[in-house]
Amino acid sequence: MTGLDALYQELILDHSKRPHGKGLGDDAGRAATSHQRNPICGDEITLRVRLTDDGARVSEVTWEGAGCSISQASASMLASLVAEEGGMTRAEASVLIDGFREALRSRGGIALDEETFGDAAALSGVSKFTARVKCAMLAWVALEDALARA
Template identity: 80%
Template sequence: MSGLDSLYQELILDHSKRRVGFGLVDEGPGVATSYQRNPICGDEITLRVRVEGDRVSGVTWEGAGCAISQASASMLASLVAEENGMPRTEASALVDGFREALRSRGTIELDEETFSDAAALSGVSRYTARVKCAMLAWVAFEDALARA
């Protein structure tokens, strides 16, 4: 295993243990919820998005599953948790870019400047059985964003 792969593996394990955004906020104005489940492996997530105007101001979640699914949710929450929120259009573009890279079977790497810690999930794309694990939170985020 290369040094970079080892670092990425440690980052995934760290996020799966120290989960950013874990614990659902109360529902209310501007908050939308999505529940997603991967029936193949049993991973599941309930994710809530808070939208204020045209900006995503927060992501919280609860879930259970493998280290990849839990780390991916944590990385997503960390990425979206900007000081003044993230524009909805930028949030949608992130989901599209993440999906494209994860479906690429290793031919597209996630840019670390754009995806921050989530770039560590690039290697998952080489293992098609694990792509759904990494995508679960992002699909929930996309769904909740559409509902908000």
């Protein structure tokens, strides 16, 4: 295992043990919720996205879930990334989701950029294991669905 692989593995374990955004809270205000389940392995995520009053920006992403360390870490990384620095616009979040999906479907051909994806770049290696791609994508699909509902 290379030093970078070891660092990435440590980031995934850290996020799964000490998750960001875990706990749904209430659904007051401008919020939408999505529940996603991976039928292959049983991982589940319920994600709530809260938007600013004008509906233009994501102000908070919270979630509850159960499953493997990859699905739980991915949800934690997503929650940190999307709501940081005043939150992303809906369009920025959609572009982020599309880029993540493209990289994870690339079978190792596209690495996630650390500047764009932050800690979630640690999930780049998952793309080489097709059985794990759905685990990593679960929260991202839930965010996409919640944004469409909001």
